[in-house]
Amino acid sequence: MRPGRILALSRYEIRRAVARRKVLAVVALTILIDTAPYYALAAAGTSLIPATYHPFLWVVGIFIPQAFFLQFIALLIAAGSMSEEYEQGTAEVLLSKPVTRREYFLGKYLGGYILLMLVVALNAVLTVSSATFIFGPQAGLQVLPLVLLVQVFSGLVFYSVAFMIGELVRRSSLSYILSSAVFFTSQIVGVYLTVIYDLTGQAMFKTASLYLPTSPVDSLPLLLAEPRLPDTVQFLFKLGDVGAVETSAVLSAVLIALYSVSAIVIAVTYFSRVDIAKRIT
Amino acid sequence: MATLDGAVKDYGSKRIGPISFTVESGEIMGFLGPNGSGKSTTIRMLLGLIRPTSGSVRLMQKDPISQHEKALADVGYSPELPNLQTFLSPAELLTLTGRLRGLDRRATEDEIPHLLEDVGLTEYEGYKISRLSKGMVQRLSVAQAMVGAPKVLILDEPTIGIDPAGAVHFRSLFREFVRNGGTIVMSSHILSEVEALCTSLAVIHSGSVVYRGELQKFIPTWVGSRTVSIELGEAADDGLIQALSKVKGVTKLTAEKANLLIEVSKDSDPRGEISRLVIDSGAKLLSMGYSRDELQDAYVNSMRGTTE
Numbered sequence: 001m002r003p004g005r006i007l008a009l010s011r012y013e014i015r016r017a018v019a020r021r022k023v024l025a026v027v028a029l030t031i032l033i034d035t036a037p038y039y040a041l042a043a044a045g046t047s048l049i050p051a052t053y054h055p056f057l058w059v060v061g062i063f064i065p066q067a068f069f070l071q072f073i074a075l076l077i078a079a080g081s082m083s084e085e086y087e088q089g090t091a092e093v094l095l096s097k098p099v100t101r102r103e104y105f106l107g108k109y110l111g112g113y114i115l116l117m118l119v120v121a122l123n124a125v126l127t128v129s130s131a132t133f134i135f136g137p138q139a140g141l142q143v144l145p146l147v148l149l150v151q152v153f154s155g156l157v158f159y160s161v162a163f164m165i166g167e168l169v170r171r172s173s174l175s176y177i178l179s180s181a182v183f184f185t186s187q188i189v190g191v192y193l194t195v196i197y198d199l200t201g202q203a204m205f206k207t208a209s210l211y212l213p214t215s216p217v218d219s220l221p222l223l224l225a226e227p228r229l230p231d232t233v234q235f236l237f238k239l240g241d242v243g244a245v246e247t248s249a250v251l252s253a254v255l256i257a258l259y260s261v262s263a264i265v266i267a268v269t270y271f272s273r274v275d276i277a278k279r280i281t
Numbered sequence: 282m283a284t285l286d287g288a289v290k291d292y293g294s295k296r297i298g299p300i301s302f303t304v305e306s307g308e309i310m311g312f313l314g315p316n317g318s319g320k321s322t323t324i325r326m327l328l329g330l331i332r333p334t335s336g337s338v339r340l341m342q343k344d345p346i347s348q349h350e351k352a353l354a355d356v357g358y359s360p361e362l363p364n365l366q367t368f369l370s371p372a373e374l375l376t377l378t379g380r381l382r383g384l385d386r387r388a389t390e391d392e393i394p395h396l397l398e399d400v401g402l403t404e405y406e407g408y409k410i411s412r413l414s415k416g417m418v419q420r421l422s423v424a425q426a427m428v429g430a431p432k433v434l435i436l437d438e439p440t441i442g443i444d445p446a447g448a449v450h451f452r453s454l455f456r457e458f459v460r461n462g463g464t465i466v467m468s469s470h471i472l473s474e475v476e477a478l479c480t481s482l483a484v485i486h487s488g489s490v491v492y493r494g495e496l497q498k499f500i501p502t503w504v505g506s507r508t509v510s511i512e513l514g515e516a517a518d519d520g521l522i523q524a525l526s527k528v529k530g531v532t533k534l535t536a537e538k539a540n541l542l543i544e545v546s547k548d549s550d551p552r553g554e555i556s557r558l559v560i561d562s563g564a565k566l567l568s569m570g571y572s573r574d575e576l577q578d579a580y581v582n583s584m585r586g587t588t589e
Binding site for chain 1: 321325328329330331332349350351352353354356358360363364365366367368369377378380381382383425
């Protein structure tokens with residue numbers, strides 16, 4: 001494998017994803033959701049919020065989008081990555097070059113993933129600067145690099161699953177629908193299992209909910225950040241239902257890796273064995 | 282350069298092959314066949330985009346599936362109705378192609394202006410591809426196939442949508458490519474283009490190759506007789522018509538004022554004798570040659586499987 005070709009394909013994938021306005025629209029929406037609450041609070045009056053929370057309000061903007069929007073952006077970037085190339089007939093143009101299928105796959109996978117990293121970084125910069133601008137200097141930011149790293153790692157699950165589905169179905173609209181269905185079903189089933197556990201007290205429902213793909217993704221950044229931040233911040237974690245389910249960071253990391261690697265292996269295996277279709281209309 | 286040996290692609294509902302032929306270095310091979318006959322499947326098997334169900338395919342002596350990188354290292358491909366990346370500009374697309382072909386940035390930057398000039402797109406270098414006309418996209422598709430000076434060009438309908446002057450220019454571009462040691466495999470439905478450019482033919486019908494060989498031998502193979510068309514300065518006299526009718530190989534002669542249509546058996550070539558008789562008679566010979574529709578007739582006959 002030649003790194004130069006993988007890099008060229010990664011750059012190409014970033015350009016391609018940005019050229020799709022739906023990805024840009026969701027990124028813009030995420031930025032709005034990250035920063036608007038700070039400006040809304042400023043409009044309402046910063047004095048309404050106890051001063052002890054002011055240095056830690058960056059936590060709200062960093063963790064609230066984690067559970068939903070970052071995963072959804074990961075999904076939107078990945079779902080069309082392979083499928084749109086088949087639909088537009090551009091896959092055959094690229095693969096008729098001296099590019100191996102592994103280089104093509106890796107280049108596109110990495111390109112989309114780098115874009116996701118950039119979105120996470122942009123989200124962090126906007127959140128911290130908005131919180132600083134409105135509520136003054138922020139504290140506990142030494143945790144932020146770790147949190148961002150873990151958010152990017154957590155994003156692997158739905159990024160890889162959507163990437164896999166895109167390759168398997170090779171239709172972008174179907175890929176978006178199925179990938180979103182996996183994400184929302186996991187969220188909804190998780191809620192149901194938790195409710196059933198609360199009602200019945202039977203541990204199996206709780207255990208089952210921990211193994212759903214959304215559970216480790218939602219939990220890991222919080223599990224790693226919470227012990228490293230003062231107790232006063234715990235209240236902020238409760239905002240917007242931000243709260244880790246009871247599980248270990250190690251189990252969450254293993255589950256994230258397991259889901260992601262499984263999806264990648266399936267996608268690579270399928271891609272390396274199946275014909276490159278002519279333009280699909 | 283390229284070899285298919287009993288290559289079969291079974292789609293379940295349709296089967297293409299077995300296809301066997303070899304393309305030698307320096308050839309311009311026209312690949313003819315009706316829609317759905319298997320031309321694209323054959324080209325896509327050569328490019329390693331699809332796997333043959335059975336048989337073997339070699340491009341530059343390599344398996345285009347398992348040795349894709351090596352097989353395609355010196356091969357450029359321009360697809361039919363190219364679907365290029367509309368969000369890129371022509372310069373960006375050629376840069377990407379150069380990178381994928383393993384060229385360094387400097388080599389690619391040096392080559393791009395020449396390629397854009399060759400295909401007449403210099404002034405559209407920075408336009409988004411989505412803003413280019415169909416013909417311009419076709420020109421760009423040929424340019425991207427030529428990035429990195431490949432030895433083999435595989436062109437699927439390369440001049441479709443291109444204006445007549447552009448098509449003539451492309452023909453000279455392709456001839457120059459072959460003069461410089463290149464080989465071309467070209468699929469086309471434009472028979473006049475094939476006749477003007479190609480040195481050999483592969484004709485495919487219903488998934489099977491019905492002819493593979495020199496272009497000049499294709500016509501006698503698939504027509505029962507050939508027609509020599511003559512234009513004189515004035516109407517032919519009876520003596521000349523009588524003399525021409527007696528030339529060996531002439532089976533029928535039709536005279537209409539100054540135009541003569543002489544049907545000759547496909548195994549003979551009496552053009553020398555005919556021209557000598559015309560000149561000896563004192564008539565002015567304005568033009569003489571085989572009928573322009575011969576390739577079309579031969580092609581249609583090869584599809585029907587008959588020389589009639």
